[in-house]
Amino acid sequence: MQLTSQQFESKDVKVQLLLAGGYQYTVYLKSDAPVLHSLLTTIVARAYNQESAAHSLFQVPINEGYSALCFSSDRLVGLVTEPPIWVQQIEEIKPPSIDILNSNYIQIENFLSPKEYEQLINYVLKKESDFIATSTSTKEQDYRRSMVLYSFPEFAELIVKRIQEIITDVISKLGLPSFVISQIESQLTAHNDGNYYKIHNDNGSPETATRELTYIYYFNKQPKAFSGGELIIYDSKIENNFYVNAESYKKVEPLNNSIVFFLSRYMHEVRPVICPSKAFANSRFTINGWVRR
Ligand SMILES: O=C(O)CCC(=O)C(=O)O
Ligand SMILES: [Fe+2]
Secondary structure: OOOOOOOHHHOOEEEEEEEOOOEEEEEEEOOOOHHHHHHHHHHHHHHOOOHHHOOOEEEEEEHHHOEEEEEEHHHEEEEEEEOOOOOOHHHHOOOOOOOOEOOOEEEEOOOOOHHHHHHHHHHHHHOHHHOEEOOOOOOOOOOEEOEEEOOOHHHHHHHHHHHHHHHHHHHHHOOOOOOOOOEEOOEEEEEOOOOEEEEEOOOOOHHHOOEEEEEEEEEOOOOOOOEEOOEEEEEEEEEOOEEEEEEEEEEEOOOOOEEEEEEOOOOEEEOOEEOOOOOHHHOEEEEEEEEEO
């Protein structure tokens, strides 16, 4: 057993370090010294079996700073402090936490006027034969099942115009810095019985990288004759410098005549649609697309 000593008057806290093998050292540290904080943190983390406690090197100044006591943190068994220091361990030391980045979206109801909505439904029902099966940029089988119409000029123009009217407000409500819009893309989709779109983001390739916001305008014939088809927007976390989806998510109902906006980088999916009639007219329809910077 060894003991080192220092003048007590010059320091705030007398700290007895209890090390593996029965060694003890007494040092005097300022109550706000970072090393004191680290010593306490190590003990508390070990009590909670946390990995972060495992390997670090302590270098504690002794002999009024003329010498240093060095030991590996795994040798530290306990501390005796005088005056006592009580640690609020539960709040201060959490398990190595993964930061979850909350996903934000906004949904605006009654987006088109009743007349515009009526015209759109009538238009789409006449266009059934022009719809083609969707695919994905990766061409992965069974990743996406739905129908799409790429040319619908009158309504593409209408939607883009309406989006332009509100986009500044949308960007600000989402808490995003403003950006110059280079283009607003649009497509018209129909999800019928058993259709879905598995988890993806909308700007993960060089061609799509400038997509900033995704919008989805939902519409369906009334009364609604499908269920499911919810939009799932995942929260994010960062892994190896990439955004990946967290477990947590927001569930968005595809409400008739509503439009949803969210960041194109968010991972999202369309849950399977159940449409017992299988009639095209009863599909879950969207005009959706991307606001590019
Ligand atoms: O239809 C939806 O709710 C989402 C569609 C979508 O994610 C897409 O087309 O990229
Ligand atoms: Fe998408």
